[in-house]
Every structure is written in C-alpha cells, then in structure tokens.
Amino acid sequence: MTSIRDTDRWRISRDRVLLYVRALNLPPYKGLDLAVESLKRTGPSSAAESMESLRALLKEHGLDRGVLDSEGKHLASVPPLNRSVMVPEELDRVPWRTSFVQFLRRWKNDLFGKGCAR
Amino acid sequence: MTAFELDWSRSAGRRRLLLIFLVLAPTFIACGTMASILPSRGGSPLEIVLLAVFAVLFAWISVGFWTALMGFFLLLQRRNRYSVSNVCEGLGFSIENPHARTAVLIPIYNEDVKRVFAGLKTVYDSLAATGSLDRFDFFVLSDTTDPDVWVQEEEGWHRFCTEQDAFGRVFYRKRRSNAKRKSGNVADFCRRWGKNYRYMIVFDADSIMAGRTMVRMVQMMEARPDIGILQTPPAGVNRETLLARAQQFANRVYGPMFAAGLHFWQLGDAQYWGHNAIIRVEPFIRHCELPRLPGKGPLGGDILSHDFVESALMRRAGYGVWLAYDLDGSYEETPPTLLDELKRDRRWCQGNLQHLRLIFSRGFFPAHRALFLNGILSYGSALLWLAFLLISSAQAVAEVYLEPVYFLDTKTLFPQWPVWRPHWALALLGSTAVLLFLPKFFSYALALLRDPAARLYGGRLRLACGILLEVALSTLLAPVRMLHHSVFILSTILGKNVGWPTQSRDDRGTPWADAVDVHWWGTILGILWGALVYLTNPSFFWWISPIILSLVLSIPLSVLTSRASLGKAFRRAGFFTTPEETEPPLELRELAKTLQEEAPYSPLPLSPRQGFLRAVTDPCVHALHTSLLLRYKKGAPAREEARQALVEKALRSGPDSLSSKEKMTLLNDPFHLAELHRRVWELEDDKQAARWGLSQPSVD
Numbered sequence: 001m002t003s004i005r006d007t008d009r010w011r012i013s014r015d016r017v018l019l020y021v022r023a024l025n026l027p028p029y030k031g032l033d034l035a036v037e038s039l040k041r042t043g044p045s046s047a048a049e050s051m052e053s054l055r056a057l058l059k060e061h062g063l064d065r066g067v068l069d070s071e072g073k074h075l076a077s078v079p080p081l082n083r084s085v086m087v088p089e090e091l092d093r094v095p096w097r098t099s100f101v102q103f104l105r106r107w108k109n110d111l112f113g114k115g116c117a118r
Numbered sequence: 119m120t121a122f123e124l125d126w127s128r129s130a131g132r133r134r135l136l137l138i139f140l141v142l143a144p145t146f147i148a149c150g151t152m153a154s155i156l157p158s159r160g161g162s163p164l165e166i167v168l169l170a171v172f173a174v175l176f177a178w179i180s181v182g183f184w185t186a187l188m189g190f191f192l193l194l195q196r197r198n199r200y201s202v203s204n205v206c207e208g209l210g211f212s213i214e215n216p217h218a219r220t221a222v223l224i225p226i227y228n229e230d231v232k233r234v235f236a237g238l239k240t241v242y243d244s245l246a247a248t249g250s251l252d253r254f255d256f257f258v259l260s261d262t263t264d265p266d267v268w269v270q271e272e273e274g275w276h277r278f279c280t281e282q283d284a285f286g287r288v289f290y291r292k293r294r295s296n297a298k299r300k301s302g303n304v305a306d307f308c309r310r311w312g313k314n315y316r317y318m319i320v321f322d323a324d325s326i327m328a329g330r331t332m333v334r335m336v337q338m339m340e341a342r343p344d345i346g347i348l349q350t351p352p353a354g355v356n357r358e359t360l361l362a363r364a365q366q367f368a369n370r371v372y373g374p375m376f377a378a379g380l381h382f383w384q385l386g387d388a389q390y391w392g393h394n395a396i397i398r399v400e401p402f403i404r405h406c407e408l409p410r411l412p413g414k415g416p417l418g419g420d421i422l423s424h425d426f427v428e429s430a431l432m433r434r435a436g437y438g439v440w441l442a443y444d445l446d447g448s449y450e451e452t453p454p455t456l457l458d459e460l461k462r463d464r465r466w467c468q469g470n471l472q473h474l475r476l477i478f479s480r481g482f483f484p485a486h487r488a489l490f491l492n493g494i495l496s497y498g499s500a501l502l503w504l505a506f507l508l509i510s511s512a513q514a515v516a517e518v519y520l521e522p523v524y525f526l527d528t529k530t531l532f533p534q535w536p537v538w539r540p541h542w543a544l545a546l547l548g549s550t551a552v553l554l555f556l557p558k559f560f561s562y563a564l565a566l567l568r569d570p571a572a573r574l575y576g577g578r579l580r581l582a583c584g585i586l587l588e589v590a591l592s593t594l595l596a597p598v599r600m601l602h603h604s605v606f607i608l609s610t611i612l613g614k615n616v617g618w619p620t621q622s623r624d625d626r627g628t629p630w631a632d633a634v635d636v637h638w639w640g641t642i643l644g645i646l647w648g649a650l651v652y653l654t655n656p657s658f659f660w661w662i663s664p665i666i667l668s669l670v671l672s673i674p675l676s677v678l679t680s681r682a683s684l685g686k687a688f689r690r691a692g693f694f695t696t697p698e699e700t701e702p703p704l705e706l707r708e709l710a711k712t713l714q715e716e717a718p719y720s721p722l723p724l725s726p727r728q729g730f731l732r733a734v735t736d737p738c739v740h741a742l743h744t745s746l747l748l749r750y751k752k753g754a755p756a757r758e759e760a761r762q763a764l765v766e767k768a769l770r771s772g773p774d775s776l777s778s779k780e781k782m783t784l785l786n787d788p789f790h791l792a793e794l795h796r797r798v799w800e801l802e803d804d805k806q807a808a809r810w811g812l813s814q815p816s817v818d
Contacts, residue, residue, distance in 0.1 A: 012802070017685040019812065022721040024736050048800035055796075058730060061508050064743040067276070069285060075745045077275060079255075082313045086305050088409035091479045097765075 004084055006044045013050035020054060026063070034058065121321050123344055123386070126200055130385040134485070136292065137188075137383050140346040141180040144549075148176045157517060164513055171506045179553045180498050181492075185556030186372070188381025189443075193564055200385055201333070202348060205341035211248040211333045213340070220254050220317040220336055220396070225303045227261045227296075229323040232726075234258065235278050236712040237326055240705050242282060244329035251329075253336065255315070257376070259303050261296045265781035268292060269729030273530055276742055277718065288468040290746075291529035300392070301408055301424035312399045325352065328705050330445030335396040339489070346402070346437025347429055349388060349395040349411050351377040355698045355706060359454045359627065360588075361679035364588050366452060367694040371585065372483070372561045378442035386438030387485035392425035394448045398437065402428070405435035411475055416468050416610045423469030426493055427476060430486035449698070449706070455628045455680035457593065459634055460602050467497040467606040500603030507665060511651050514658035540629035574697035584693050590620035594675060597668035601640050628680035630673070637672040644669025692718065724811040730781045731773055733764050737813045740795045743770055744788040750790070761790045767799055 017038055019030035038054040058064045068076045119127075152172050153160035153201050160169050192198060222241065226234055239254060245251045258275060262268045275290035282288070293306055304320060305422075312318070317339055319332060335348055354366035380388065390397075406428045411418045421427055423577060429439045453459040470493040476482075477490045562585055565572055570572040575581040648666035652659040659666075668675070678684060688694050698706060717726045724732050732739040752758060762781055776784070 009802075013803075016799065016807075016812070019721060020737060023735075023737050046800075047675075047802055051796075053800050066741045075274070077746050078315070079286075079289060079311055081310050083457060084309055084313050084403055085408035086309055086403050086405045089405060091409055094366075 009046055010044040013042070013045055016047045017050050017054050020051065024063070026082075034061070043110045121173050121496070126385045129200070130383065130387060130485070131333050133188075133383045133385075137181070137184055140184045144180055145173055145177045147545060149173045150551060155546065156737075164509060164516070167815065168506065168513065171502050171509065173507060175499060175502050176553075178495055178502075178548070179550065182376075183553040183557060184367075185379035185383065186375050186560060187379070188242070188382040189375040189377065190557075190564060191562040192382050193375060194567075195672040198381075200381075201343065201444055202338050202345070202442050206334055206337050209337055211250065211330055213253045213333060215340060216253070217316065218253060218336055218340055219315045220319060220332070221307070221311070221315040221399075222256045222319045222321065222332070223259055223304060223307055224257065224321045224323065224325075225259045225261065225300050226271070227300075228264045228267050228322045229262075229609055230269060231274045232713065233275040234271075235321055236594075236709055237321075237324065238278060238288070239282070239712050240326055240593060240709045241329065241332075242288070243282065243322075243708060244327075244705050245332060246329070248329040248333050250333050251287075256284075257307055257311070258288070258290045259307055260290065260292040261294065261299070261303050262292065262671065263778075263782070264783050265290045265733075266709060266729035267787060268726055268782075269733045270726060272743055273726070273729075273732075273739060273748055279656040292746075298410075298420045298424075299422070305308050305407055306484050308399065308403045312403050312731050317396050318402075319396045320393050322450060323511070325354070325394050326449040326705055326709060327394060328703065331425075331445060331447030334445060339396055341400060341437075342440075344386075344438050345440055346398050346432035346435070347388075347390045347395055347439040348637055349439070349441045349601070350445050351443055352391075352448045352450040353696070353698060354447070354730070355449045355455050355696070356709075358682040358689075359680050360685040361456055361459070362452045362454045363685040363688060363694040364679075365769055366589050366696050366698075367584055368588050368592070369452070369583070370696040370698070371565060372558060374443065375557065375561050377441060377562060380772075381441045381443040384485060385442065386440055387433055387483055387489075388429070388439045388441040389486075389489050390425045390429035390432070390439060394674050396452060397432075401432060401435050401437050404618060406431045411472060414782045415613045417472050417475055421469070421472055421476075422465060423472065426470075426473060426490060428484075430476075430482045430490070433483050433486055434481045447703070447705070454626070454682075456598070456676045457628050457632060457680070457731065460599075460636070463497070463599075463603060464606050466625045467603060468610045470494050470497055470606065478488075489741075497607055498604045500600045501599050501607045507662060511647065511658070511662065514651060514655040518654050525612070531789065545583055555589060558589060561585070568651040574695075574700045576692040576695035576700070579585050580695060584695070585699040587688075587693055588817070591679070593664065594668050594671070594677070595714045597665045598637070598640060598675065601643070601669065603778040609644060621767050627682065628677050631759075633673045633676040640669050640672045644672070665803065723813055728811070730776075730785065731811055733771070734768075734794050734798055737795075742793060743785065747788050761787055765790050765794050767796060769806075772806070774809070 015037075017035045022033045024031055026034075034054065034057050038050055038057050041077075042053045055064065060067045069075050121584045149169055149172060153165070153169055156165045156168070158165055160166060198204075224234065224238060242256065244250070245254055254539055258271065258739070260268065260271050262271060271290065271292070275288070279285045291307070291310075293303060296302070298305065304318075307318075317336060319327070319335065321327070329452055331350065335350070338348055339345055353373065354362070354369040357363060357366060362500070362510065408421045408424055408427055408431075410420060415420075428704055433439050453462055473490040473493055477494075482490075562582060565575060565581060566578065570578075572581045575584065644666050648659065648663070648670065649660060651666075685694075689699070704709075720736065721733075722736055724735065726732075733743045734740065761783065762775070768776055769778075773781075784794065798807070798810045799813070801812070805811075
C-alpha cells in the first residue's frame with residue numbers, strides 16, 4: 001500500500017510525463033501510449049525516474065534522434081559550403097603622399113640607378 | 119568600354135557640368151546679396167565666416183533643388199533612353215537562363231522574428247506567383263545576439279520551411295561573430311555560398327519586394343552585364359505614427375521625382391543604399407570586400423556606412439551602379455518615432471563621417487567622391503546650419519553692444535554707415551524658401567499630371583493639404599534634427615563611438631520620460647538662446663523665432679509625432695494618404711494577413727518570445743536547436759567546468775539568474791544544454807519547475 005506522499009509523487013511524475021509527451025510533436029495516441037507505458041514501468045516513483053523511463057522508451061521507438069529532414073537525414077539549415085575568398089580591397093587613403101613617394105623613388109632610380117637602394 | 123557605356127558616361131559628364139553650373143551660379147549671386155546685407159559688407163572676420171558657411175549651405179540646398187527639377191523634367195518625358203528598365207520591354211515574368219540563380223539575403227539583427235518571417239512569406243509567395251521561384255534561394259542571415267530571439271528565429275525558419283515545403287530553398291544561418299556588422303554578414307554569405315549564385319538581392323529586415331519586381335531586376339542584370347549593382351527606390355509603408363506617416367507621404371510624393379533627378383545626373387555612377395538592390399555576386403566577391411580602417415576611435419575600425427563604399431568599389435572595378443528609378447514594388451518601413459530616427463542617424467552620421475578618410479582614395483570615380491561628400495554633408499550641413507544661426511545671433515547681439523566702425527584705416531571720402539536692407543534680406547530668404555519648397559510644388563504638379571483627381575492620395579485638396587502639413591511638420595522638426603545631428607558630429611569627432619543598437623520597427627510611441635531625457639537640454643538651449651536674442655535685439659528675434667519655437671517645443675513634438683493614434687486620426691481625415699494605403703498592393707495585404715496569424719499551439723505556458731526557456735524546456739524546440747548547432751567539439755577541462763557551473767547555477771537559481779551572455783554560452787553548447795533540459799524535466803520541486811515553465815496542468 002502506497003503512502004499519501006508516494007501518491008503525490010506519482011501524480012507529479014504522471015503530470016510531468018504527460019506534459020512531456022504533450023509537448024512532443026507526436027500523434028496523440030502514440031504520445032499517450034508512451035506515457036502510460038513509462039508510468040507502468042516505473043510504478044510509484046519520482047519525476048526523475050519516470051522521465052528516465054520515458055526517455056528510454058523514446059529511444060526504443062527511435063524518437064530521440066533530434067529533428068530530421070524528409071529523407072531522414074540530420075536537419076541542416078544551410079546548404080553545403082562552396083567556399084571562396086574575399087580579399088579586402090586596398091584603399092590608398094593618401095594618394096598624394098603615395099604619388100610623391102613614388103616620384104621620389106623614380107627620381108632616385110633615374111639618378112643613381114636601381115641598385116643603389118640595396 | 120562599349121559604345122553605350124561611352125555614350126552614357128559622356129552624357130553623365132555633360133549633365134554634371136550643367137548641375138555644377140546651376141548650383142554655383144546662384145550660390146555666387148546669393149553670397150553677393152548676403153554680403154551686401156551684412157553691416158560690414160562681409161568685411162569683418164565674423165562676416166567672412168558667416169559668408170563661407172552660407173555659401174556651402176546655399177550650394178547644398180541648391181543641389182537638392184536642381185536634382186528635383188531635373189527629375190521633374192525627366193518624368194515628364196515619355197521615354198528615357200538611359201532607363202535600365204528599357205531592356206525589359208516585351209519580356210514576360212520568367213527567367214530563361216537556369217544558371218541565372220539569385221540568392222535573396224535577409225540580414226537580421228535582434229529583429230521582430232514574426233515580422234521577418236511574415237515578410238519572407240510575402241516575398242516567397244509573390245515570387246511563386248510569377249512562376250520563377252525555382253531561380254531563387256532565400257537566406258536569413260542572423261547576427262542576433264539576444265538568446266531569446268535566436269531561438270525564435272530557428273523556430274520561425276523551421277515552421278516556415280515545414281508549412282511552405284521550402285527546405286532546400288530557404289536557409290537560415292546564425293553567425294557567431296558579428297565582425298563588420300551587416301557588410302560582414304553579407305560577405306560571410308559570399309565566402310560560403312556566393313559561388314552558387316550569379317546575383318544576390320539584399321534586403322533589410324523590414325524590406326518587402328514584389329516577385330515581379332525581383333524577376334525584372336534579374337532580367338535587367340541579365341540584359342546588362344555591365345551593371346554591378348542595381349538599386350530600386352523603396353517606398354515607405356506600413357507605419358501608423360504621425361511622423362512615420364508624414365515621411366511615408368513625403369517619400370511617396372517627392373521620392374520618385376528626386377530618384378529620377380538622381381538618375382539624371384548620376385546614370386551609371388549611382389549609389390547603393392544597402393538594401394532593396396540586386397548585386398552581381400562575382401565582382402562583388404572580387405572587389406567589394408571592405409577593409410578595416412586603421413586606427414582606433416570612431417573614424418577607424420569597421421566601415422559603418424558600407425553601401426557607399428561598396429558602390430564606389432564596384433564602380434572602380436568597372437561595373438556600373440544604376441538606380442532603377444521607375445521600378446515599383448519595392449518597400450521598406452521608416453523609423454516610427456523621432457527618437458528611433460535619431461538613433462539611426464547617430465550610426466549613419468558616424469558612418470558617413472568615416473568617408474572623410476576615403477574621399478581621396480585612389481581609383482574612385484569623381485561622382486562617388488561627390489557622393490561621399492554628399493553623405494558627409496547630410497549631417498555636416500546640420501552643424502553648418504547651427505554655426506550659421508549662432509554666428510548670425512552673435513552678430514545681431516554684437517550690433518547692439520559694439521560701436522560701428524565709421525572710419526576705416528584706409529582714407530575714404532565718406533564714413534562707412536551701417537545700412538540695413540530688409541528687402542534684400544527678404545529676397546534672400548525668399549530665394550532660399552523657393553529652393554526648399556518649390557520641388558514640393560513640382561511633385562504636386564506631377565501627381566496631378568498622372569492622375570488629375572489624385573485619387574490615390576485622397577483627392578487634390580487632401581494632397582495639397584498633406585504637402586502643406588508635411589512642410590509645416592518638417593519645418594518644426596528641422597531645428598531639433600539640426601541640433602542632434604550637430605551633437606552627433608561633435609561627439610564623433612571627439613571620439614565617442616556608437617554601438618549597434620537594434621532598430622525599432624513597431625509603432626510604440628515615445629513615453630514622455632524618454633522624450634524629456636533626450637530633449638531637455640535642447641529645450642533649455644532654445645529658451646536661453648531666445649531670451650538672450652529677444653532681450654538684446656528684439657527685431658532679430660523674429661527672424662530666428664521658428665528655430666527657437668521648435669527647440670522649446672521639442673519634447674511635446676517628439677511625443678506627439680510618435681503617437682499612432684494621431685497618425686490614424688490624420689489617416690481618417692484623409693491626410694498623408696499614400697497609394698499603398700488607398701489601394702494596398704497584394705504583397706502588403708498578404709503581409710498584414712500573415713501578421714494576424716496566431717502563434718502555434720504549445721502545451722507549455724511559455725510565450726514564443728521566451729526563446730531560451732523554450733530551448734531548454736520544450737522538447738521540440740530543444741531538439742531543433744541542438745540539431746541546428748554546427749559541429750561542436752568539447753573544449754578544455756576548465757571551459758567544460760565553467761559550463762557545468764552554469765548548468766548548476768541555472769538549476770539552483772532559475773533562468774533569470776543567467777545573464778544574456780551566459781544564456782548564449784549554454785545555447786552554443788549542445789551537451790550542457792541537453793543536460794540542463796534533462797535535469798529541468800526531473801525537478802521535483804514545484805516552484806523550481808515552474809520557473810522553467812513546467813507548471814502542473816489540471817488533470818484531475
């Protein structure tokens with residue numbers, strides 16, 4: 001004979017298991033069957049035990065594999081990668097200075113030859 | 119360069135020369151008039167500064183005036199040989215080439231998820247109706263940082279794909295890092311999947327486009343391989359606040375004329391506005407990746423106003439950037455309140471000022487340098503206006519206290535009498551008013567030429583009244599905007615950086631407390647400014663009284679214009695009516711219908727907005743979220759321990775004890791999230807379980 005406290009725990013377990021199967025996207029009969037089965041398996045027990053039993057049942061029925069696509073494959077929200085590279089464009093923000101430096105370099109090369117830089 | 123490119127570039131050159139002449143000649147005359155009005159004929163240092171500021175401002179408003187006038191005459195013509203839409207004449211709404219695939223990109227950042235997917239559904243259905251849906255794929259590109267919104271987005275995507283059978287056509291990607299913000303988000307797409315597509319149409323979170331418009335855009339790009347970016351002019355829709363309705367009205371009445379005017383002198387050197395545009399992907403990948411600007415501070419780092427730079431880079435690479443000014447079916451939503459508008463402007467202001475560092479970059483076309491300058495002046499002009507008004511006030515006060523100089527250093531026959539010529543001042547004021555307001559009259563004339571009864575605007579009288587009301591409202595708000603834009607510029611220059619705030623896209627009004635918080639100092643400034651001028655030089659006070667009045671009333675103005683009830687009252691009276699309100703297009707009707715749909719059934723007492731809780735508690739949402747997480751590798755023991763500690767903390771103190779960052783950490787970790795899910799459902803204590811949405815159903 002179960003005590004009042006055990007009865008309360010069992011009710012909590014029942015409600016928890018029922019709530020879980022209601023939240024699952026399953027056909028109504030299927031969800032209720034699973035809930036009943038899990039409660040039968042554990043008897044008067046805590047929510048943790050009932051939920052563990054339910055999870056084991058879900059696994060047995062192959063309902064714990066996450067969200068799958070129409071072909072039963074792992075759902076992906078993006079297409080397969082097809083990589084390319086994007087290199088930042090050079091933005092010469094001081095073209096007048098660059099031009100001046102290039103002018104000096106040309107002038108030096110003209111005067112002393114290219115080798116002098118080394 | 120093809121013959122057509124040579125043709126349009128020569129035409130553009132001639133048109134720009136004409137524009138420069140039309141802007142500079144009146145500016146020169148106006149400056150002469152202004153100088154003659156001033157007491158020292160522009161001879162004192164203060165007057166020289168005043169004249170310089172005046173010249174820039176007069177030229178600035180002249181550009182707008184002549185652009186509008188050019189648009190007016192362009193729209194009067196039956197045919198424009200440079201219009202991009204000419205290539206679609208005689209074409210149906212199909213895209214022949216199967217390789218001309220287009221990705222529709224919807225970059226989002228902590229947006230209203232219901233609105234995002236309602237918009238997506240609208241566009242998706244509209245494209246399906248054209249029969250060309252198979253040429254398009256959709257990418258919702260999330261940069262969201264709010265854990266609740268992230269989970270909502272995943273749910274929204276999954277529900278949409280399930281309902282529409284759109285798996286493999288509609289994709290969702292969540293980026294972990296928000297590097298380079300929106301431009302980085304789009305670039306990330308380009309790097310991962312850009313090679314799969316010839317074109318991409320970039321949306322904003324609130325963009326809506328008709329399927330026919332999108333097909334047309336692809337057809338135009340197919341027919342014109344020289345185009346790199348094709349921009350459409352989006353019409354403002356769907357807002358109900360007074361401010362937003364006035365802006366929608368202005369956008370709809372004046373917008374087409376200004377867009378045509380911009381097209382007239384820009385031609386293939388147009389600007390990309392960041393959304394509602396189609397882009398050729400391959401050159402975009404090759405040439406349009408943005409560098410980080412070196413240095414710290416607000417003018418360094420990521421380029422915020424990326425669209426300007428991307429269009430300049432595309433043009434530099436040899437591709438045209440065109441504005442399809444005559445293409446309709448493109449919509450966006452405007453900021454609902456003045457505060458939201460100012461928040462957005464703060465970001466744009468910093469972005470545009472960054473262009474100061476790019477304006478002389480090598481290889482950009484002169485037209486794009488001018489557009490950089492135009493962007494800078496969009497906000498810089500506010501500071502100049504403020505400087506102009508303050509200097510004028512200082513001059514007026516100085517007139518009272520300083521004795522005029524009758525005899526200059528150089529010997530003259532007669533003393534220099536200060537002369538006040540009010541009729542010249544009035545003429546100058548009048549010419550400025552003409553530049554500002556005449557384009558609105560042209561818009562009215564254009565609307566009547568198209569439809570003499572102006573039925574879509576509620577009739578001729580209501581259209582005219584709407585224009586007058588819009589002029590009054592924008593005149594009242596202009597000084598408030600001027601003051602804030604000036605502060606934005608100064609704070610940017612002083613090194614205050616702007617974050618990336620989420621944009622508000624609903625019609626909630628501005629509370630009085632928020633308005634006081636933002637506008638109190640402007641109000642006090644207005645009172646002090648007005649009092650000082652009135653007490654020292656009352657005759658000048660009346661010249662600046664509109665500015666003073668606006669500043670003093672800024673708090674009630676901000677609150678009242680944010681009221682949807684007031685906007686609706688104007689709507690009932692038939693003012694600010696737009697064609698999209700009189701005869702809503704199918705897309706907007708569908709959007710409204712979708713937004714009315716109720717949230718799907720859930721036995722758990724959790725709101726759809728409680729995304730994190732749902733990912734932990736709701737087994738379906740949890741399964742979806744963990745399925746969508748990319749490959750996850752367990753980290754170093756210290757990191758795993760820290761995450762385990764988060765799980766314990768969540769169980770012990772409930773979900774509210776977790777910060778947003780901690781929630782994101784758990785959401786990014788499928789193992790610890792699964793453990794949390796399992797242990798939450800095993801909680802024995804009723805109160806603890808209720809914190810996770812596991813309240814006991816009444817079964818007995």
